[in-house]
Amino acid sequence: MIVPFSHVLLLAVILFGLGAACAVTRRNLIMILIGVEIMLNAAGLVFVGASLKWQHLDGQAFVIFIFAVAAAEVAVGLALIVFLQRRTGSVDADRYNLLKG
C-alpha cells in the first residue's frame, strides 16, 4: 500500500508552486527556464500518480509527450538565451526594456 492519491497531488502542487515562484521572481533567464522545467516535472508526477490510481496507462503515455515538449522547449529556450546574450550582452530579464517609454 502506497500513500493516497491526494498526497501525490499535494506534493505535485508544492513542486509546481516552487517552480512558479522561481519563474516569477528570478530575473536570470536561465533560472526562469529552470522554473518552467520544475513545473513540467510536477505535472508529470500528477500524470503518473493518476495512471496508478485508475490503473490505466494513458497517464504514463502523456508523460512521454511532456518529456518531448520539455526537450523541445529547452532547446529553443536555450538557443534564444544564447541569441539574446550575443545581441544585448545580458541574460537579465529586467534589462530588456527597449520599448519602455
Next chain:
Amino acid sequence: MSFYSAIFYVLAIVTVIATFLAITRRHALHAIVYLIISLIGTALLFYLLGAPFLALLEVIIYAGAIMVLFIFIIMMIQIRSSSPTRGAALKQWLPAIVLCGIAFSLAAAMVLADPATPVPLTPAMAGPREFGHFVFQQYWFPVEIASFLLFIALVGALYLGRGEEKSPAKQTEKAP
C-alpha cells in the same frame, strides 16, 4: 505506515528540499546541481508509482541531457552578476507567494475534504514492454506529432544559434 509510504514521504521531503534549494541559489550552476538531486528524487517516485520506464527516461533525458545542456550554456555565456535591487525583488515575491499560497491552501482543503483520501494506492507496475505496446498502438499519431515538434525545435534552435555571416543578398549585389 507501510514500507512504501515511508519511502514516498522520504523521497517527497528530499525532492521538495532540493527544489527549494535550487530555486533560491544565487548562481545558476548551483541551482542545476540541486535540481539534478530533485529530478533523481522524482525519478524514484516514478519508479515507486509503477512507471519504471519513465523513471529511466527521467534520469536519462531530464537529469542527463537537459541538465547537461543547461550547464553547457551557463558555462558558454558569461553571466554578469547584477546587483539586485531589493524593492523590485519584493515586488516580484509578493504575487508569487500569494499565488502559491492560494494553490497550496486549495490543495490542502481538497485533501482534507476528499472522502477518498484514506484509500491508499495499490502498488502496480507497468513494464516497458506493455507500455511500448500501449503507446504505439493507442498513441501512434501523437508520437509522430512529438517527433515533428522535436524536429521543428531542432530547426529553430539551429536558426537562432547560427553565427554571423554575410547575407546572401549582399553577395549577389556585389557579384555584378
